[in-house]
Amino acid sequence: MKPILCVAAALVALPLLAADPHAAEPNLVDKTETKTVHTTIESIDRGARTVTLRDADGRPLTVVAGLDLKRFDELRVGDDVTVKYVEALAIGVHRKDEPAASGSRGQTFHGTGEKPAGARTKQKTETVTIDAVDPDAQFVTFTTDDGRRQSLHTDNPAILKGLHPGDQVDITWTTATIVSVD
Numbered sequence: 001m002k003p004i005l006c007v008a009a010a011l012v013a014l015p016l017l018a019a020d021p022h023a024a025e026p027n028l029v030d031k032t033e034t035k036t037v038h039t040t041i042e043s044i045d046r047g048a049r050t051v052t053l054r055d056a057d058g059r060p061l062t063v064v065a066g067l068d069l070k071r072f073d074e075l076r077v078g079d080d081v082t083v084k085y086v087e088a089l090a091i092g093v094h095r096k097d098e099p100a101a102s103g104s105r106g107q108t109f110h111g112t113g114e115k116p117a118g119a120r121t122k123q124k125t126e127t128v129t130i131d132a133v134d135p136d137a138q139f140v141t142f143t144t145d146d147g148r149r150q151s152l153h154t155d156n157p158a159i160l161k162g163l164h165p166g167d168q169v170d171i172t173w174t175t176a177t178i179v180s181v182d
Helices: 003-017
Strands: 028-045 050-055 060-064 080-093 103-110 117-134 139-144 149-153 168-181
Touching: none
Parallel strands: none
Antiparallel strands: 028 050, 028 080, 050 060, 080 168, 103 117, 117 139, 117 168, 139 149
16 A cells, blocks of 8 residues: 555544444544654664654654564665654544443554555544533533543534533544655
8 A cells, every 4th residue: 555545544534433333413523633754764673673763853762663563674774754643533422321432442554565654543432521611712621431621622613512511422532643664
């Protein structure tokens, strides 16, 4: 799979991965953010399966290449690498008498092009309780099952429509990391 196809597949998959079959209303993808980093492989420890990258600002980052990285042996010191990180947040409303969609899952995709490439998606869904909704400022505050309280700003005011303190909603974070050797 060419790197651009890998990116396109991941971007198309994000809203689909955020879908909740238990939702009373369809989930709304509220935010999607993308960060792209161009880097170079500085060193490789094949025994430990680690790769040290250096970004444009000269900062090193050592990452472990899991066993699911099929083409690890093709990586070379000096290879230019592009890493794209995509994060999407979806909020789905469900009735209190319906089961929650809490849980985590992930998926790995491997490129088949001339150079190594691939993508990994992760998704975490948890049911939260709405504490406050401020439609004018486009903020919602909620508490997770483990007691963490968090506020989020939305660029999509439709997300807040019909939300009230005490409502239980599913919040799904979906991330995709796309890596390609240039």
